[in-house]
Amino acid sequence: MALYLYLHFPALQCDSITDPGQQALPLAVVDAQHSIIQLNAQAAAQGVQLQMGLATAAALCHNLQLIPYQPQQQQAVLRSIAQQLYQVSADIALDGPDGLYLRLCNMLQLYQGLAGYRAALMAALALLPYQYYYASAATPLAAKCLALQRLNLLTQDSIDTETALKRSPLSFTELEPDIQQQLQRLGIASLGRLLALSTTELARRFDNRLVSYLGRLRGEFFHALEYIRPEPGFSRYLELLYDISDMAVLSAPLSRLLQQLQQQLQRNNALCHQLTLRLYCRDSETQNYSVGSAQGEYRAANWLKLCQLQLENHRLTAPVYGLQLEATHFMPQQAQSDDLFAPQQGNVSALQLVSLLQARLGSNAVSGLSLQNQHLPEQASGRPLPLLQTKPLAGALLQRPAFILPQPRPLQEAVEISSGPERLCPDGWQLAAQRDYFIGRNGKGQWLWLYRTAQQQWFVHGLFS
């Protein structure tokens, strides 16, 4: 027997904005017609109700915080809930703007019955800050109709759901207002009376919208649901309750986002190497920061440290009203094996150290060194990323100085030549550009690497340190 569960979230946008650490203010979400469509418990306690006008609500509750309704943001929150519940239930379909269909029948065997499933689902929902109502029924639309009535009914007994469904008023169905009005005029107020009528009779008097709805409600017609698939990566937006203009204060909301990232990474048994942090500034352009970890991290505390190091170097020009955290690529977690006998001195690995240094000093300031297969000293030393394992292509040349000057400087002192010459010619046998290298010692006892050009000019190119 098919069994579906519908989850209804009555105040999604309102709940997503509430900071659990803060003292709760009465909050309400207002749509474009200035009527209240979502409110939190504090606002409800003050007497504010849904569908109430703005003026009435403000008169009832003087410190009511109003937020404009943002459908995209609500959709994003709904999607993130679905992603989180995906760990509990396999088949989840979004029903915008505030509901989720869950197919139960194929999950019951896993949880050994409805009680086990209910416990797992409630535990997952308890972690989220959203209010919810639920109901189960044999078809998705029946479950939705019951959930909208806030019945919180979860049962496999078809008689219970049947009686509840028959009692439900038409206003909780998906029927369009004009059909509802027509039915009202016929004296049909509840679903039970509508279901008692024969379908052929109804089809004659009403258009196919009603017939199609009733068919899907009864389970006679196929109701296609688009089940979600787990998204790769992580992307969360957090709207701040108040503007923040200090980087240090920013770490509190940031750590909340990073905690969510940690939860997701832990569930996927994954790591990520790169985060993108986007700060939405008021009256100013959005600032993007890219925070990297060479080793890959999942722990929120380590990510927070890296983010703080990076943010320390920057100054906020405008107050921030929103944060977005994105991680596009997840990598599988690999256990690191340490030496059992060698003493472990620190709890930081080389890659973690490099990420730490790069976060504070900038990625250009930290590099490795590699030997290139080149005979010209300018090209012989490469500066790759640190800790990159490279295979030496060629043997090292002998008698090279410790340091190569970035720009050769003209020789302006007396030197004593002790070795040379070694003739180096640039590629393509440009004889005019060939140089004869000598090792010389100046009056201060410094060993210099000198060269003489074909034009008999002398330059210092390196230092034997």
Next chain:
Amino acid sequence: MSALLQQLARRQLLWHGNSQQAAYQAVSSGYPQLDQQLAGGFPSTGLIDIQTNTGIGELRLLLPYLQQQQQHSGRLLVFISPPAQPCADMLVTAGIVLSQLVIITPKTAKEALWAAEQCLQSGCCASVLMWQVPLKLALARRLQLAAEQGGASLVLLRRPAASLSLPVNLSLELTPHQHGLQLSVHKRKGGWPAAAFLLDMQQHWPALYPAADSAALPQRKAG
């Protein structure tokens, strides 16, 4: 020795004048003459202060030590603010593994010190070399603690300066010489400062110090 003396010695109430307790674990410097003077070599952890001018052979003096430090533990070697671009050929010739070398070029002295402390503390660096960063007493102590914690050594290369002595394990001053380097030990933890001596580098670096008798090349002046 009498039974009483043995008992006192066991309780460490008796101090032998000839017993030399090493204050640190020494790593051979690669130069037997220097090892003898330093009673074993350079310290494997803690601060090493080297007062020298650039380009007189200070890195050549350290290379065998750095190579051993890196190879022995398989940990990183870090160069902080080197005076110019280090040359890969020379380091490979000295046996340094380039993939285990990190070069940091910070913009300010403060950043350099921060980087040095992070590297020393992390426990994944064997040695850190830092060029020409002014250091105060409190900072030196802090770095010394970080180095002990991470089991790493920090080599400070700075110009000779008549400043206060820092809390370091070893302090050397180098002056150039025709056949090598003139070394004077200013301070050595657990030992006496020795008189200045000459370290002959002729056999290690024949190209730089041609033997006096084989004047293969005519002496030339350029300028």
